Amino acid sequence: MTCKFYLLKGKGKNAENGHLWIYSTEIAEFEGEYENGDIVEIYNYREEFIGKGYINDASKITLRIMTRDINEEIDEEFFRKRLRAAWEYRKTVTDTSSCRFLFGEADFVPGLIIDKFEDYFVIQSLALGIDKYKDIVVKLLVEEYGAKGVYERSDAKVRILEGMEQVKGFLTEPFDTMVQITENGVKYYVDIENGQKTGFFLDQKDNRASIHKLCNGKDVLDCFTHTGSFALNAGVAGAKSVLGVDISQHAVDFCRRNAELNGLQDTVKFECHNAFDVLREWSDEGRKYDVVILDPPAFTKSRETIKSATRGYKEINLRGMKLVKKGGYFITCSCSHFMNPDLFRETIASAAKDAKVTLRQVEFRTQAPDHPILWNSDESYYLKFYIFQVA
The missing domain is CATH 3.30.750.80 (RNA methyltransferase domain (HRMD) like)
Incomplete structure (x- = not known):
């Protein structure tokens, strides 16, 4: 007999409205026996069927719904x-x-x-x-x-x-x-065994393509370059010079291999720096670029660290803006779900005020369409991507 779980009165509304997660705090009781990983049936407090999914009582997300059809087998x-x-x-x-x-x-x-x-x-x-x-x-x-x-x-x-x-x-x-893959006309080596996550960040595919029109004949700075993807897109688009910066020497070495793969080693250079330190240093020196790109890792992966992450995002954006020539372009993004769109926009605006620059929005984008955003599951919306002109 399939084990049945029943939710507390007033709980499970999100699940009934399309969300696929049910937390341990939403569960009232269950009938039958189960082992973690089993498929179980889920009902609200009125004993109305919500869905079938798998159970793991070791997780705060105790139930995850796989189907809304009581007759559909998970096979x-x-x-x-x-x-x-x-x-x-x-x-x-x-x-x-x-x-x-x-x-x-x-x-x-x-x-x-x-x-x-x-x-x-x-x-x-x-x-x-x-x-x-x-x-x-x-x-x-x-x-x-x-x-x-x-x-x-x-x-x-x-x-x-x-x-x-x-x-x-x-x-x-x-x-x-x-x-080896090719995306937007750029060739990459992808290390699927040891690269971050699954080896390559596919979610920025269309955003990388969107910078091509800005970079032809320009001096470009790409911070947190990782695999060099934005830097290489700038190079393929005809940039006069590109400098990619990353804190990891291993990443920098890998980027140089990708530059050579595309025949861009003379135009697209990479250096190992802590972006927070070097952007402040270069700003004090008066360096300027036509295009500055910031694609940092997620500074926060929980609600508890939002405040410190917001300070980090503001600092790095302020430093980046100061390096953009008047009339140049500033590209910035956040891949943290917890840095919600409103908070990210407010943080950028605060940085612009302190940097004493005026931003003119060119584009706002999110993740590529192969990373669809499910409106019933806001965790699926995480990437925010802006292109600004700096006046």
Whole structure:
């Protein structure tokens, strides 16, 4: 018999309205027996069916809904349909040579990320309930989507909060994990074994393309360059000079390899610096650039650290603005869900006031469409991207 969970009166409204998470504090009781990772049925306090999903009582997010159909089984056919729907959507909205193939909750498979890099796929399982189905997912990727290899990058820290170990490794026969991709006319080496997250940040694909029109013939500074993606897009777009900065010497060395791959090593240079320190130093020296790009890591991954993160965002934006020539362009973004759009806008405005510059907004963008934003799940909306002219 399937175990049934019942929610407290006044709780579960978000789940009834489309959200896929139910917290431990929303649960009143359950009937039957379960093991963590099992599929259970979920009902509100009036005993009305809400959905079926997997259970993990070691996590604050105790239940994650997989289907609203009480008769739908969570089996190979379920994953076949979900993957097919995700793939058909991506073929409609983006270049699929390399893309996020499946985006967890936003593709109605909570806890599962799949990134596609040419013919190689990277899986990230962020919840116990998904771990049980990895073999099915790998089988489908190989048989129906021509995967030459599948690698697991379930080494995210969030797994510890789920009571799970961080794991990584091959899910098919081993292959060379240094994969070459092309995006927006730029070639990259992607290290899917040791790179951050799944090896490459695909969510900025269209935002990288949007800077091309600004960079032709310009002097460009790209801070927190990581794999050099914005810097290389500026170079491909015809920039006069590009300097990419990152705190990691390993990242800088990797960026230089990517520059050579594109024949841009004479135009696009990379240096190892702490951006917070060096931007202040260069500002005091009076350095100026036509285009300054800030793409920092998430300064906050929890509500508790919002205040310190806001100070960090303000500081780095203020320093970046001061390095832009009058009439030049300032590009800034935040990839933290907790730095909400209003707060990010206020932080940029405060930085501009202190920098004594006037910003003229050119564009506001979010993440690429292969990272869809599910309105019932605001966690899926995290990337904010601005282009300003500095007056």
